[in-house]
Amino acid sequence: MLDLFHDDSHRALAATAARFVDTNIRPYAEAWEEAGSFPSDLAVRAGAAGLLGPTYPESVGGGGGDVFHGLVVAEALVRGGSVGTAMGLGSHAIALPPILALGTDAQKERFVRPVVAGTRVxxxxxxxxxxxxxxxxxxxxxxxxxxxxxxxxxxxxxxxxxxxxxxxxxxxxxxxxxxxxxxxxxxxxxxxxxxxxxxxxxxxxxxxxxxxxxxxxxxxxxxxxxxxxxxFGFYAIMANFAQERLLIAATCVAMAAEAIRLTERHVREREAFGRRIGDFQVIRHRLAEMRTREAEARSFVAVVAERHRRGEDVTAWVAMAKNAAVSACSFVTDAAVQLHGGLGYMRECGVERLYRDARLFAIGGGTTEIMNEIIHRFAPTSR
Ligand SMILES: Cc1cc2nc3c(=O)[nH]c(=O)nc-3n(C[C@H](O)[C@H](O)[C@H](O)COP(=O)(O)OP(=O)(O)OC[C@H]3O[C@@H](n4cnc5c(N)ncnc54)[C@H](O)[C@@H]3O)c2cc1C
Incomplete structure (x- = not known):
């Protein structure tokens, strides 16, 4: 339901990003994770495909899109199978917005344009x-x-x-x-x-x-x-956080979706006590809970992103969306490991990596506790 507010331009970008990920990331994701890095020319290819600056102005080489164009790309990158690659490729998303918001034209030309093209990081x-x-x-x-x-x-x-x-x-x-x-x-x-x-x-x-x-x-x-x-730096940093936290929230939703996809496949194939484990009611119910948590987070992130796109002050809502998405992602990836049994603990298994990768999101981009402080301070008081 993140696509609730999508138009044809978001759907076209999603298709471009999916094709890019299928060709340029997924086949190599595991090797790059084990090697601890990805090739630097990946950024050049991502830049050429229009994936490094979908929300940045066209005047600096970006796509001129809205927040949902950014979320579409974040989701697609997760499906590449290496959150590490997605985060490395995406570090511009936290670095460039202050330059775009407050920089001079010369600074934008010098620092933003080459990053959007993928030739600089x-x-x-x-x-x-x-x-x-x-x-x-x-x-x-x-x-x-x-x-x-x-x-x-x-x-x-x-x-x-x-x-x-x-x-x-x-x-x-x-x-x-x-x-x-x-x-x-x-x-x-x-x-x-x-x-x-x-x-x-x-x-x-x-x-x-x-x-x-x-x-x-x-x-x-x-x-x-x-x-x-x-x-004036503090204010620039704070202004940057809404977009960053929405990207993190969308990344968490995408990771939960990926963990569910892998788990559904596994429980269809794995057998115990003479039947497929997906036929046990307790496992069906656990998957139903996983889907519910993912759908809840997805819908909430979509609504908050839409309010952000309309220019509303969403400081508290973004903090809630981040915490909700992180919590859903932690629950789902943990359950995914459990439903994979011993295989879920093995490095060869996709959910093992998702489980490890998910842990950071309660810390990076502002911890869960700091989000709660923001919610406490900025959420409208209930009457
Ligand atoms: C993989 C990774 C990538 C990162 N990338 C970047 C990056 O690109 N750029 C960057 O600048 N930083 C980056 N960070 C840092 C990240 O943003 C910080 O780790 C995070 O903000 C928390 O800061 P800290 O680690 O110093 O923890 P602390 O601030 O020391 O917090 C420790 C604990 O105390 C809690 N705490 C602190 N204050 C309060 C309070 N007022 N009320 C209640 N609890 C509180 C925290 O929630 C946390 O649980 C990255 C971190 C990691 C692990």
Whole structure:
């Protein structure tokens, strides 16, 4: 029911994305997951197919679509069988929106257009070793020196941190105790002296996506790379979250759907006690619960996305949609492993990977607890 609000342009993009995934991702997904990376020219092919910027303006090479065009692509990528590849390929979706919202035309041309074409990679770096939930406590310093900023500090858990050519980085330009009012966003380019990334961090899931630490050691960054006004970064980061969290929610719904598809196939084929396990009532009911949780989350995400498309303030609704989709995905992937028995615990089995990959979504893009805080603060009061 995410397609409740789709028109022909969404359906056409879904078909293009499905064809791309069938040819370019699915046959290799398992090998890339085991290798811990995917080939860099995949982005070029995805860019040529129009899959890297479906919601970005046509003036920078994007598709000019709405939020549902983004969700359609997110869903299709999950069906490729490697959430890690989908996340690595999709790191632009959290990095570029602040540039599109607040950047100059020259910045958009320089940093956005090549990423949409797939010839450059963009990442967003907010989280630091001292914490990620409390964005207002960012410690990485950027001190103005003539027409440069001198940046020193460290980031961690950055998606595409090892590949990124451009890192949209949250830095403190205000006083150390300035909180959210002293943050700015700077694009720090690969090759800038003093900027290095660590080796890929070893993770529970998302294996094909590179996740690294970033180090800034008196790194001189042109002041021309400041996105928006100085000390306005916090608001840019917050404005970005609605779209990011809807993408995460749609990804979770797609993962739940994929886990159900694999499980339905398995219970039709597997036999125990002289009959197919899908004929046991308890298993039929468990599958019915899985389908219900997926459908609930799918419908809710669709409605919230539609309200976002209409320009309503959906801060609390997006947080609810993320938590609902994450919870549905966790329930469904856990049940999928259970219904596969021992096979569900094996690396060769698709649901084993979905189960591991799902765990991150209660943490990344704002934790479940932070979503609950947002719901508490922003949801309309009941009368
Ligand atoms: C694979 C992966 C990819 C990632 N990609 C990126 C990326 O591209 N860019 C980026 O910037 N970051 C990225 N992150 C970081 C991610 O956004 C953070 O891990 C997340 O925001 C949580 O921050 P933290 O890990 O510091 O946990 P903490 O902030 O230390 O939280 C620890 C626990 O305390 C809870 N908690 C904190 N504050 C409160 C509160 N007020 N009330 C109740 N509970 C609270 C949290 O919910 C959590 O359960 C990624 C992380 C992973 C694992």
């Amino acid at each position: 963009a990442a967003l770096a907010i989280t630091e070793p001292s914490g990620g939930s409390d964005v207002a406590r960012v410690r990485t310093r950027a001190v103005r020196d003539g027409d440069h900023y001198v940046v020193s500090g460290q980031k961690t858990y950055i998606t595409s941190g090892g590949r990124a050519d451009y890192v949209v980085t949250a830095v403190r330009t205000g006083a150390p105790d300035s909180g959210h009012a002293g943050l700015s966003l700077l694009v720090i380019e690969r090759g800038t002296p003093g900027f290095t990334s660590g080796p890929p961090l070893r993770k529970m899931g998302w294996w094909a996506s590179d996740t690294t630490e970033l180090f800034f050691d008196d790194c001189r960054v042109p002041a021309a790379n400041l996105i928006g006004a100085e000390n």
